[in-house]
Amino acid sequence: MKNTATDLNPFSLMMEPELVLQTMERSQQLRGLRRHKLRPLDKPLIPYTKEALAARAAFDAAIDAEDFEAHADSFLLN
Structure with a gap:
C-alpha cells in the first residue's frame, strides 16, 4: 500500500489518473466547496442596438x- 506522501505527490498523481x-x-476541501451551475456567456445580457x-x-x-505593412517600416529600428 502507498503512503500518504506518495498519494499527495503531484507528479505521481499525473501518472496515475x-x-x-x-x-x-x-478530499474534505473539495467536498466543502459550494456547487453552483455556470452558464455560458455566449449571449450578451443587454442586446445590441x-x-x-x-x-x-x-x-x-x-x-x-x-x-499596416506601409506603417511597419516607420516602427523598425534598423
Whole structure:
C-alpha cells in the first residue's frame, strides 16, 4: 500500500489518473466547496442596438482596410 506522501505527490498523481480520482473523492476541501451551475456567456445580457452593431461593423471595416505593412517600416529600428 502507498503512503500518504506518495498519494499527495503531484507528479505521481499525473501518472496515475485512478489515484487522482480517489484522492479527489477523499478530499474534505473539495467536498466543502459550494456547487453552483455556470452558464455560458455566449449571449450578451443587454442586446445590441442596430446602431451599436453598425458602429462595430464600421470600426471593423476601417481596421481591415488599413494598410499596416506601409506603417511597419516607420516602427523598425534598423
